[in-house]
Amino acid sequence: MNIIKASFEVTYDFPVYFLDDFFSEDEQLLKEILSITSEKKPIIFPIVENAIVEAFPTIVSDLEALFLRLDMPITPSFVIAGGESGKNDEALVPQIIDQCIEHNIDRHSYILAIGGGAFIDMVGYAAAITHRGIRLLRMPTTVLGQNDAGVGVKNAINYKERKNFLGTFSPPHAVINNYKFITKLSERDKRAGIAEAIKVALIKDSHFFEELVQQCTELKSFDRLAMKNMIHKCAKLHLTHICQNGDPFERGSARPLDFGHWSAHAIEELSGFELRHGEAVAIGILVDSRYAFYKNWLTQHEYQLIENLILTLGFSITKSVLSKLDIELSLDNFRTHLGGELCITMLQGIGRSCEVNDIDNKLMQKSVSYFINDTMEE
Ligand SMILES: NC(=O)c1ccc[n+]([C@@H]2O[C@H](COP(=O)([O-])OP(=O)(O)OC[C@H]3O[C@@H](n4cnc5c(N)ncnc54)[C@H](O)[C@@H]3O)[C@@H](O)[C@H]2O)c1
Ligand SMILES: [Zn+2]
Known part of the structure; x- marks a missing residue:
């Protein structure tokens, strides 16, 4: 019998930021959060939950203005449904993958996911399986997203009504907990x-x-x-x-x-x-x-x-x-x-x-x- 034992370790670390209003933070901090250096300007692909666009109608233009100010390439925002019905909808993950193809998103690009815990789970799953893992910036917009779902290492979608049946373990690049989102959340x-x-x-x-x-x-x-x-x-x-x-x-x-x-x-x-x-x-x-x-x-x-x-x-x-x-x-x-x-x-x-x-x-x-x-x- 021949046997080769493979063994290696991979260290993960990622920051979780707590901010009052991400969009009004100063440029230096934003660059740090987004790990931007003068040499490194990866493409940012924002995927935003439609409930957030309803609650914050300027969010897409705010994102565009912000990344323009930071001199960062950004694709058009992809706005889709979230909530548990988004995790149940088998059409959404393929749509995200198609958008990645359309915008040439590669493993050095960042997906910026902005939405509730369910949305972050679903987008995180799509990011994890596309190109075997696109870097993910999570911006959870609910209390549960900010104190639990968005800060961990898991993502998932439901399959045939089975909760979290498909998913992966994939730590994010960073988590940005922006309290302003919570203000528009239902009681x-x-x-x-x-x-x-x-x-x-x-x-x-x-x-x-x-x-x-x-x-x-x-x-x-x-x-x-x-x-x-x-x-x-x-x-x-x-x-x-x-x-x-x-x-x-x-x-x-x-x-x-x-x-x-x-x-x-x-x-x-x-x-x-x-x-x-x-x-x-x-x-x-x-x-x-x-x-x-x-x-x-x-x-x-x-x-x-x-x-x-x-x-x-x-x-x-x-x-x-x-x-x-x-x-x-x-x-x-x-x-x-x-x-x-x-x-x-x-x-x-x-x-x-x-x-x-x-x-x-x-x-x-x-x-x-x-x-x-x-x-x-x-
Ligand atoms: N990955 C993990 O480790 C982990 C851990 C815990 C929970 N989860 C998952 O998280 C999900 C629950 O997340 P949730 O409680 O955030 O629910 P949710 O994502 O379903 O959001 C709740 C509702 O709030 C809306 N919404 C989101 N942000 C908003 C905002 N800022 N203003 C107004 N409306 C907004 C959404 O559209 C939705 O209707 C579940 O699917 C659960 O399985 C995952
Ligand atoms: Zn839970």
């Missing part, structure tokens, strides 16, 4: 993004959870400072986990950042993607926290803090959808999604998590029933 979408902050606080950082509880009134009214603080801390915890837990490309089965997500993915699908990802995550967190309480992993007081925070922020439990949840099937789909054995993150107190390999389905049904049978005030 529903501002709230949805807070769910991921609650999630990561619960599994990683009890102080951050306490802070969310203390800031509940400000967050409920989407106070600018409270929101910016929440976005920054949430993004930092996600990135710290990705960079330091030793498994950025998720080769193992443990997936702590997916706390509450085994049911959230199913709930999103069962709602026909009517529920936002963050709204489904809020329900998923509640279900798994209730389960942890029944298991004596959370005290009554700890559980109540979680329930109060989520409900006070205005999340609602869509009973009609939750009552359709098939626990066994959803866990099985999640296991396939993880690859290997079932590994579910559960709370062991606030700010601490553990991985479990099996779920007591009867007890989980009891947790789900608690939310659908009007027993919550028990």
Whole structure:
């Protein structure tokens, strides 16, 4: 037998910027953000979600003016649909690829993706598979995009209604979190993004959870400072986990950042993607926290803090959808999604998590029933 063992390491690093208004930043900083030097002037191909063009009608001309000012080549902006329906629409990725061909976009060019978490996932996937990877500048425009989806290393589209079935791990070149975009977001979408902050606080950082509880009134009214603080801390915890837990490309089965997500993915699908990802995550967190309480992993007081925070922020439990949840099937789909054995993150107190390999389905049904049978005030 002949065998050659290949082994190499690739180091990734990328900055995540937090700015109030990207378009009014000074030229020097913009050049740094876009890694522009006098020799290096790659083509920028902006792909913008149409909801952003509706909310900020001058965005395309602002981009053109900006890159003209920076003396950078820019193609016309490609404006397309986003949201979960964009991730479900199989026509969009080929359209992006065709545009790359039309504008001679190569691996030294940059795709600048401006849109919500779903849009960034979809454009990121197209960028990752075209020419085996075009550099990606992400400019997420939602709370969830800025504190979670846009800052990580994954991208995906849905396939035959299966959430994130096609995708790759491909770190971006840089992430630009521009707070100005958040100002035009619906209340529903501002709230949805807070769910991921609650999630990561619960599994990683009890102080951050306490802070969310203390800031509940400000967050409920989407106070600018409270929101910016929440976005920054949430993004930092996600990135710290990705960079330091030793498994950025998720080769193992443990997936702590997916706390509450085994049911959230199913709930999103069962709602026909009517529920936002963050709204489904809020329900998923509640279900798994209730389960942890029944298991004596959370005290009554700890559980109540979680329930109060989520409900006070205005999340609602869509009973009609939750009552359709098939626990066994959803866990099985999640296991396939993880690859290997079932590994579910559960709370062991606030700010601490553990991985479990099996779920007591009867007890989980009891947790789900608690939310659908009007027993919550028990
Ligand atoms: N890749 C990852 O690591 C990762 C992590 C978490 C979540 N996700 C994915 O992120 C997606 C959810 O992202 P989301 O919560 O941002 O939802 P979204 O992208 O669906 O956006 C929500 C809505 O807001 C609109 N919108 C976006 N920006 C706007 C703005 N600035 N002003 C007004 N309207 C705006 C969109 O058109 C959409 O209707 C899900 O598909 C989820 O699977 C990915
Ligand atoms: Zn999520």
